[in-house]
Amino acid sequence: xxxxxxxxxxxxxLRERGMDRAFKVTTGSLYDVVRALERAGWIEARETVRxxxxxxxxxxxxxxxxxxxxxxxxxxxxxxxxxxxxxxxSAVGYLGALGPEGAVSALRERAARLREQLAxxxxxxxxxxxxxxxxxxxxxxxYAVRMGEAELAWVEEIADEVESGALAWxxxxxxxxxxxxxxx
Numbered sequence: 302x303x304x305x306x307x308x309x310x311x312x313x314x315l316r317e318r319g320m321d322r323a324f325k326v327t328t329g330s331l332y333d334v335v336r337a338l339e340r341a342g343w344i345e346a347r348e349t350v351r352x353x354x355x356x357x358x359x360x361x362x363x364x365x366x367x368x369x370x371x372x373x374x375x376x377x378x379x380x381x382x383x384x385x386x387x388x389x390x391s392a393v394g395y396l397g398a399l400g401p402e403g404a405v406s407a408l409r410e411r412a413a414r415l416r417e418q419l420a421x422x423x424x425x426x427x428x429x430x431x432x433x434x435x436x437x438x439x440x441x442x443x444y445a446v447r448m449g450e451a452e453l454a455w456v457e458e459i460a461d462e463v464e465s466g467a468l469a470w471x472x473x474x475x476x477x478x479x480x481x482x483x484x485x
Contacts, residue, residue: 305347305348344367347361405460408456422442
């Protein structure tokens with residue numbers, strides 16, 4: 302949307318802006334996406350360039366149809382909450398299988414890792430902002446930080462509640478067999 306580019310430059314820009322935290326960015330898969338977008342008529346080749354001894358690279362730009370479709374898609378994603386399936390959500394549904402001590406240990410370790418990730422994300426966000434990129438192009442980084450902060454607060458709260466006994470844990474004798482590690 303900012304300017305025509307070749308897939309390699311797109312991948313570099315996405316990584317530079319931290320978008321690889323929001324979705325997986327590989328140059329190979331990006332070339333596949335570019336080919337699909339071109340087949341759909343949403344982007345078109347603008348020119349082929351060569352810089353020094355590097356291979357030729359095709360620079361693409363969006364078409365009017367592609368821009369309209371992109372705007373429609375982004376608008377829908379912003380307006381309509383959709384089901385997302387994070388692995389962590391699945392895992393906490395089975396927190397009881399770890400037992401109280403195991404659950405606290407796992408949650409505390411996750412909290413420590415989240416604090417490290419948040420510190421890195423904040424520093425990277427600040428670095429890119431200080432580099433002059435408009436904040437509008439970095440709001441997804443702010444969102445990721447806020448979501449990380451919310452997750453960290455929840456993880457610490459649950460760990461504290463398990464540790465203090467405020468989150469009830471069934472007695473070993475009352476647990477179903479799977480919770481005690483028994484086979485079905």
